[in-house]
Amino acid sequence: MPSSDRRSMRRSLHGLRRTAGYLKPHLRAERTLLFGGSAALFAEVAMRLLEPWPLKFVLDGVIAASGARIGLDAPDNLPMVLVLACVALLVIVTLRAVAAYLMTLCFALAGNRLLTAMREQVYAHLQTLSMAFHDNARTGDLVTRVTSDVGRLKEVGVTAALPLLGNVITMVTMLGVVAVLDWQLALVMLAVLPLFVLTGARLSRKITGVSRTQRKAEGALASLAAETLAAMRVVQSYSLEDRMQAAFASNNVKTLKDGVKAKKLSAGLERRTDVLVGIATAGVLYLGATRVLAGALTPGELVVFLTYLKAAFKPMRDLAKYTGRIAQAAASGERLVDLLEERPRVVNQQWARSARPFLGDIQFTDVWLSYTTGHPVLRGLNLRIRAGERVAVVGPSGAGKSSVAMLLSRLRDPDYGQVRIDGHDLRDLTMESVRPQIAIVLQESLLFAMSIRENIAHGACDVTDEEIERAARLAGAHEFITALPDGYDTVVGERGATLSGGQRQRIAIARAAVRDAPIVVLDEAMTGLDQDTEQEVLAAMDRLTDGRTTIVITHDLAAAQNADRVIWIDGGLATDHGPPSQVLSRHAGEPGVISGPHRRDPREAYRAVRR
Known part of the structure; x- marks a missing residue:
């Protein structure tokens, strides 16, 4: 790995750890919602694990019935199996929907509360910083941090990070079940993971670097717009419209180029992930079919494997899909933490006391x-x-x-x-x-x-x-x-x-x-x-x-x-x-x-x- 990539990775991980450190106090305040959401998450994962099994029993039963027409024994209770399988599938899907709803509601509410509290913390901290800081800071950039950067953290935390967490837990549990049922198919599923990690890590570092640059450029763009609007009387009096427009257009094009580059890298990661998932699916299908023909698996069990494969690799697709947004959120988190780590130079000393009414000497x-x-x-x-x-x-x-x-x-x-x-x-x-x-x-x-x-x-x-x-x-x-x-x-x-x-x-x-x-x-x-x-x-x-x-x-x-x-x-x-x-x-x-x-x-x- 090139040294620049290693530095970028270390910086990103350090930035995420810094952001997590500031989020911890707010997480403790929302532990009831987080506990409820986690319980709903595990319930939803359990329903995902159960969902293919009614189909397996029906499929194996139908195949057995087809075999009866060519002289094989058919189960006597096939109608009952079909009814129970359909009822079980309906119950499982309903319970999964309820669990997913409760999980989304709890995590979304906790995430919104958490990041709203963080926005208040950042705004309150800004007001404690001394004039030595504010005299050198750009107002538009600070406003971007309080509004856009916190909003980006909130958006990614609710729409990407929490669902991704659920999918990762699903992948681990499904791979565990598959390994118990047939370790050879489990190895085929696991074979593509190292390729995905290598590819994803390299592109993710590039996306994070581009996103960090983009967030800084957006802050500079907001500062320029705020300064221009605040000084509109001077701008128009001195006929500076064209000059300000040119400066704004230059910064705007830069943010556009950075955004397109990040999107291009993210789209490339998504397509490579699709190819890797396709390779794993083809491998499982081929090996599973040969094992069905050999009598080591039933057709229903193969369908369970393929269903698990699709669900287990969903986190890989989601990670590829949300890498750009997560990278932008990581960059936003770093900008917020940089601000929170600014220390006011004028503070109350430990021994400070309240002043009595002044005479004015x-x-x-x-x-x-x-x-x-x-x-x-x-x-x-x-x-x-x-x-x-x-x-x-x-x-x-x-x-x-x-x-x-x-x-x-x-x-x-x-x-x-x-x-x-x-x-x-x-x-x-x-x-x-x-x-x-x-x-x-x-x-x-x-x-x-x-x-x-x-x-x-x-x-x-x-x-x-x-x-x-x-x-x-x-x-x-x-x-x-x-x-x-x-x-x-x-x-x-x-x-x-x-x-x-x-x-x-x-x-x-x-x-x-x-x-x-x-x-x-x-x-x-x-x-x-x-x-x-x-x-x-x-x-x-x-x-x-x-x-x-x-x-x-x-x-x-x-x-x-x-x-x-x-x-x-x-x-x-x-x-x-x-x-x-x-x-x-x-x-x-x-x-x-x-x-x-x-x-x-x-x-x-x-x-x-x-x-």
């Missing part, structure tokens, strides 16, 4: 943070923000400003140094108790494709309609929400695309307000708004942050004018801090920040709204 001590190994974004950042203070974190793009918000919410942990709130290192506190006490309003106000009421309610757990409306009023959103056709029950488009930028931002502010958090982070929350909308949003933010520790992250100097203090970050370090008028005047001309006259002073906007 924040301190960064010698904090280093890298998104890519060897390229730190923060390089020993030190800063202190007092409880209730409004601080603007300003600096050029790429200086590390948004990293401050990620560290505060424990979306990432520092490589070195400490982030403390009220004197407690955040790594000593549970994430579940820290994150609800920090409200963040981002530059991109992402909304979910659900009602406005639900979008606002996502800010906190168990909020009432009164609290939702109060938060909307604080955000200045109540008036435009009630003017919509369905008010708070209006369903917005995906990512809130059916609303204007200012409307999305005010709903995001309401979502932050309903949290009632002692710490508020505004991360470039004013970018992209026109002056009229900016007035409304500024006023809403003023109400949101009143009396709370507030961090305004911006590269727009005008947005920092109303802060109590400005901290200038450049190159991952806090290089300057002080009153806004002093710090901003020192850095007004630096590249990478906005300070031109086209921006309206936010203090004027506040005064206009208040008047």
